[in-house]
Amino acid sequence: GQNIDQPTEMTATEGAIVQINCTYQTSGFNGLFWYQQHAGEAPTFLSYNVLDGLEEKGRFSSFLSRSKGYSYLLLKELQMKDSASYLCALASGGSYIPTFGRGTSLIVHP
C-alpha cells in the first residue's frame, strides 16, 4: 500500500519562495508527480520525478529522494495566481496509476 503525507495548508508572501513537502511510504517506486489545482478547476500537471535530484521548470522545481521517501515542490517568486492546491501523487507497487495525496492549499498574500 501507499501512505502519502503533505501539509494541509501553507501561507506565503508574494515574491517569496515556498517549499511544499511530501513524504511517502511505499514499495516498488515508479514515480512521483506534482499537480496544481485552482479552486473549482481540474488538476494540471507540474512535474514528474523518477530519479533522485532536482528538476527545474521555470519558477517551479521538484526534488526527490527515493531513499528518504521524500519530495518537495519549490515555488520561487511567488505570484498571487500561485494560490492553489498542490497535489503530490505516487505511482508504485507495479501500478502505473498514481495515488493522490490530499493536497496542500497554498495561500499567497500581498
Next chain:
Amino acid sequence: SQTIHQWPATLVQPVGSPLSLECTVEGTSNPNLYWYRQAAGRGLQLLFYSVGIGQISSEVPQNLSASRPQDRQFILSSKKLLLSDSGFYLCAWSASGGRYTQYFGPGTRLTVL
C-alpha cells in the same frame, strides 16, 4: 496536441435519477482512461480505469458504472443517483505503455438534491 473534453460542465440532478457523463480524448490513440471523483475538501478518488475498448476496472464498489464504447470515449453512468454521489468528476488520460503522467479534463460538477 492532445485534448480532453468532458460534458456537461455542471449538472444538478434529483436523487434516484440516472446519470451519464461523457469524456472524449483527441490527438492520441489507445490511451489509458480514468474517472476520478473529488468530494468537497477531499482528495481525488479513483473510480474506474480502462486500458482499452470494453476493458473496465473498478476501484470502488458503488452504484456507478463505466463504459468505453470507443477508443477515445469514456462514459460514467448511474441508474439511480444518491446524495453521496455529489462531487467533482474528473476524467483523465495517460499514454499507454508505462508512461504514467495523467492529464485531466475540465471536470463535471454534479450536485444531487
